[in-house]
Amino acid sequence: MNNTSPPGPLQGVRVLDLTWHIAGPYCTKLLADFGADVIKVERPSSGDPSRAFGPFPGDRPDAEQSGHFLHLNTNKRGITLNLKSDTGRALLLQLAARADILVESFSPRVMPGLGLEFGALSQQNPALVYCSISNFGQSGPYRDSRSADLITYAMGGPMYATGIVHREPVKLGPRLMEYQAGNVAATAIMSALLDADAGRGGQWLDVSMMETQLAGVDRKITNLLGHQYTGEIAGRDELVLGVLPIGSFPCKDGFVFFTVFTNFWSRFAAMIGQPELVEDPRFTAPGALFNPERRVDIDELFYPWLGDRTRQEAQAAAQAFHVPGTAVQTAADLLQDPHLATRAFWSEADHPRAGRLSYTGAPFRLGGGATWALRNAAPLLGQHNSEIYTGELGFSAEDLVRLRALRVI
Amino acid sequence: MSVHVNGGQAEQLPLEGVRVIDLTLVWAGPFTTEILGDLGAEVIRVESRQRFATSTRGMLAHPTREIVRASGWNGRLYPDLEPGERPWNRHANFNSTGRNKKAMTVDLGRPDGVEVFKRLVAVSDVLVENNSAGVVDRLGIGWNALEPVNPCLIMISEPAFGNYGPYAHFAALGNNVEALTGFTMLRGYPDGDPTTAGQSYHMDNVTGAGAAFAVMLALFQRRRTGKGQFIEFSQAENMLPHLGGPIMDYLMNGRVWGTTGNRDFIRVPQGVYRSLGEDRWLALSVGSEAEWRGLCRALGRPELVDDPRFLTPAGRRAHHDELDAIITEWTRSIDHYEAMRRLQAEAVPAGPVLDDAEAYADSHLEARGFFQPMTHPEAGTHPHPGHLWQSSRGPLRFDSPAPLLGEHNAYVYRDLLGLSGAEFERLQAEGHIGDDYVEGIP
Numbered sequence: 001m002n003n004t005s006p007p008g009p010l011q012g013v014r015v016l017d018l019t020w021h022i023a024g025p026y027c028t029k030l031l032a033d034f035g036a037d038v039i040k041v042e043r044p045s046s047g048d049p050s051r052a053f054g055p056f057p058g059d060r061p062d063a064e065q066s067g068h069f070l071h072l073n074t075n076k077r078g079i080t081l082n083l084k085s086d087t088g089r090a091l092l093l094q095l096a097a098r099a100d101i102l103v104e105s106f107s108p109r110v111m112p113g114l115g116l117e118f119g120a121l122s123q124q125n126p127a128l129v130y131c132s133i134s135n136f137g138q139s140g141p142y143r144d145s146r147s148a149d150l151i152t153y154a155m156g157g158p159m160y161a162t163g164i165v166h167r168e169p170v171k172l173g174p175r176l177m178e179y180q181a182g183n184v185a186a187t188a189i190m191s192a193l194l195d196a197d198a199g200r201g202g203q204w205l206d207v208s209m210m211e212t213q214l215a216g217v218d219r220k221i222t223n224l225l226g227h228q229y230t231g232e233i234a235g236r237d238e239l240v241l242g243v244l245p246i247g248s249f250p251c252k253d254g255f256v257f258f259t260v261f262t263n264f265w266s267r268f269a270a271m272i273g274q275p276e277l278v279e280d281p282r283f284t285a286p287g288a289l290f291n292p293e294r295r296v297d298i299d300e301l302f303y304p305w306l307g308d309r310t311r312q313e314a315q316a317a318a319q320a321f322h323v324p325g326t327a328v329q330t331a332a333d334l335l336q337d338p339h340l341a342t343r344a345f346w347s348e349a350d351h352p353r354a355g356r357l358s359y360t361g362a363p364f365r366l367g368g369g370a371t372w373a374l375r376n377a378a379p380l381l382g383q384h385n386s387e388i389y390t391g392e393l394g395f396s397a398e399d400l401v402r403l404r405a406l407r408v409i
Numbered sequence: 410m411s412v413h414v415n416g417g418q419a420e421q422l423p424l425e426g427v428r429v430i431d432l433t434l435v436w437a438g439p440f441t442t443e444i445l446g447d448l449g450a451e452v453i454r455v456e457s458r459q460r461f462a463t464s465t466r467g468m469l470a471h472p473t474r475e476i477v478r479a480s481g482w483n484g485r486l487y488p489d490l491e492p493g494e495r496p497w498n499r500h501a502n503f504n505s506t507g508r509n510k511k512a513m514t515v516d517l518g519r520p521d522g523v524e525v526f527k528r529l530v531a532v533s534d535v536l537v538e539n540n541s542a543g544v545v546d547r548l549g550i551g552w553n554a555l556e557p558v559n560p561c562l563i564m565i566s567e568p569a570f571g572n573y574g575p576y577a578h579f580a581a582l583g584n585n586v587e588a589l590t591g592f593t594m595l596r597g598y599p600d601g602d603p604t605t606a607g608q609s610y611h612m613d614n615v616t617g618a619g620a621a622f623a624v625m626l627a628l629f630q631r632r633r634t635g636k637g638q639f640i641e642f643s644q645a646e647n648m649l650p651h652l653g654g655p656i657m658d659y660l661m662n663g664r665v666w667g668t669t670g671n672r673d674f675i676r677v678p679q680g681v682y683r684s685l686g687e688d689r690w691l692a693l694s695v696g697s698e699a700e701w702r703g704l705c706r707a708l709g710r711p712e713l714v715d716d717p718r719f720l721t722p723a724g725r726r727a728h729h730d731e732l733d734a735i736i737t738e739w740t741r742s743i744d745h746y747e748a749m750r751r752l753q754a755e756a757v758p759a760g761p762v763l764d765d766a767e768a769y770a771d772s773h774l775e776a777r778g779f780f781q782p783m784t785h786p787e788a789g790t791h792p793h794p795g796h797l798w799q800s801s802r803g804p805l806r807f808d809s810p811a812p813l814l815g816e817h818n819a820y821v822y823r824d825l826l827g828l829s830g831a832e833f834e835r836l837q838a839e840g841h842i843g844d845d846y847v848e849g850i851p
Contacts, residue, residue: 010629026650029650053674055657055664056661067657067661070657141773141776142773145749145758146756146757147758148673148676148694149694150676150679151759151760154690154692154760154761159681159692160762161609168682168690170597170671172609172610173651173652174654176592179653180611183615183619187444187619190621190622190629191424194424194628197629204801205799205801206798206800206801207798211774211777212618212797212798217436217437217617218613225486225794226485226486226765227765228769228791230488230490231489234765242481255593255594257585257589259581286479287479325585326581326586326588327589331591331655334649342574343643343646345646357660360649360650360652361646363619363646363649364623364640365571365642367640368630368631368634369638
């Protein structure tokens with residue numbers, strides 16, 4: 001934990017964070033890590049569902065030691081509040097009156113149902129930036145439909161083109177769509193903060209997770225506008241980039257990833273010690289490098305080379321010939337990765353229950369003095385109740401006891 | 410009800426008055442500047458007639474019709490597969506991210522070109538570039554050269570691995586970066602290995618949003634300090650925090666995550682199931698007891714709720730393959746949208762895997778006005794994907810198609826930089842200014 005680190009560029013910006021799961025908390029983590037004062041509001045007793053996600057040390061469930069929760073909630077202050085009670089709503093209105101930004105990721109019906117919709121809150125705080133993150137957005141026929149990370153990728157992302165022919169489409173990785181949506185929401189919030197900061201008032205941001213996929217560069221470049229232009233549909237076709245090695249390949253101790261576009265053919269041939277291949281008529285005929293039959297020939301040349309090498313050896317050989325070839329690493333490799341170590345990427349923080357842990361570092365490095373910093377680990381459930389309710393909202397200790405008894409906090 | 414309060418564009422967009430120099434290529438960089446342009450910034454692409462950056466305005470400057478038709482994927486993306494006379498103005502890749510932008514040409518390989526570039530820097534707010542590490546420094550337009558020209562400048566560089574460190578100069582494309590950073594190992598089928606993952610990526614998407622966020626942080630800070638800054642944006646480091654689960658499990662338990670297919674670490678059952686029709690699929694994900702009971706009802710198998718194998722999430726996980734078979738038995742004879750409707754009626758998260766044509770036809774996206782028509786002078790009129798989010802202040806910008814190569818040379822050189830007619834003609838004669846590529850570029 002580093003309380004002597006320079007302030008973040010968002011120092012003094014107050015965020016009221018009603019989000020849960022992954023997308024919303026990742027959004028507010030970005031704001032908090034860059035210096036905003038983020039007050040995370042959780043349900044009394046169970047808190048954010050990500051407290052139950054794990055992973056847990058030794059696989060023993062503990063709401064204060066969930067790896068996802070710890071990762072996603074750095075630098076935030078935490079309070080509990082029952083929004084379903086009248087007193088709870090009144091407290092939220094007080095908190096929203098002094099916030100610059102409110103972020104919520106409930107189903108679209110929830111906040112209006114509580115009387116906490118943008119219109120109500122902006123009336124008392126016209127400069128409030130109010131960001132709603134939802135599965136399908138705040139309007140349209142799917143507004144109230146249920147979703148999940150997998151479904152976001154299926155309906156919004158390029159899942160139809162992910163995987164191999166004759167098998168089911170496959171997702172990109174664990175919950176990556178949720179992280180991406182959180183990143184987009186933070187970007188939307190920064191744009192609205194610039195507006196509010198210039199005296200142009202607050203606004204309501206509608207972040208649809210489905211649309212963060214559809215408007216993302218991968219889906220629309222490879223598929224959507226391309227489909228409009230060509231009438232073709234991007235599918236799970238392995239040969240779209242030609243027959244040269246593009247993808248993960250097994251080697252002695254794992255996998256290496258090669259991206260050998262057709263214009264890297266001569267470098268590739270040199271790398272595998274067969275520079276004469278570039279004169280080989282099997283590969284020089286027009287369209288040869290897109291002919292599926294040539295793939296077998298290439299594989300026959302490539303696999304023995306791979307089998308003789310470890311990931312690191314294959315990577316070193318590829319780089320020596322300027323061929324894009326890199327090791328396929330795991331989380332275990334990342335923690336010992338020499339590049340990340342040289343760049344001092346990892347940060348550490350102490351947490352009263354989870355102890356000292358490494359955390360991922362700055363997503364980018366600002367050169368203007370104010371910067372990213374891991375100032376505090378994630379809050380315990382209700383850790384800052386007394387600091388915020390009595391210290392900042394002016395309640396007495398007796399009030400807090402009463403609110404606890406009423407299960408408001 | 411939509412969050413739009415009125416039809417037109419917001420009265421003033423957040424980045425109106427901000428001028429952005431766009432020295433980007435391929436995907437990640439152009440997506441960054443697209444977001445800034447959507448927000449109202451004046452984005453000026455600086456391009457070269459002397460060098461064709463592959464994968465940006467197409468794979469080649471002058472592909473023949475035969476090459477286009479013989480190409481896979483990115484090489485094909487021309488209207489009706491016709492490259493036309495100026496293919497660089499007709500490629501879907503560029504025309505998708507190019508909206509709202511302007512474009513000028515200059516040869517940064519010559520001192521005159523660098524001089525022009527510095528004059529542009531002097532009147533701009535932001536410079537975005539995603540060339541390989543070291544390229545802008547070699548051209549004499551790195552941060553150290555530009556800061557004296559404009560101390561208010563915000564410059565962001567997006568090298569894959571950052572500007573220093575053992576991998577900084579690696580030959581690597583986006584998917585290589587995903588391999589080194591632990592993403593690739595998590596893809597593919599559960600019975601397979603990462604060789605079966607195919608060609609989809611995370612990095613370019615999250616670089617765009619992340620870098621636009623970074624630029625706006627710096628703009629926010631500049632309002633307080635009056636100073637610009639250099640932002641080193643390692644695309645690898647920007648996306649590493651997206652692996653919270655696998656990293657924490659390794660740190661806490663020494664466990665290494667592998668390929669998980671379509672399964673989840675919490676939600677169960679979850680998968681993509683064959684639907685009625687050719688290559689049609691349904692995605693389904695159960696995250697609570699209520700959703701599990703809803704699934705059993707939708708499947709017409711209410712007795713499964715009491716099946717001892719499936720009583721708990723742990724039991725359902727242990728018998729996931731059997732559940733997949735039961736679910737497929739139901740999904741395979743039902744249209745994927747119809748299955749979504751029936752499952753959602755039981756409050757079960759489910760939706761079709763949409764191909765490109767289905768996405769364009771989807772009623773929800775239509776109701777939200779997601780796709781919008783755009784007319785491009787050399788590529789025609791097509792519905793384009795819309796914006797990353799909506800705002801109550803009005804739609805983000807969608808007002809001009811991707812610029813033609815050199816389309817705004819007169820605006821930039823004459824109006825913005827104040828060059829005389831004679832200077833303009835000299836730079837034109839010397840090849841800086843033009844609307845095509847110099848001879849000899851394939």
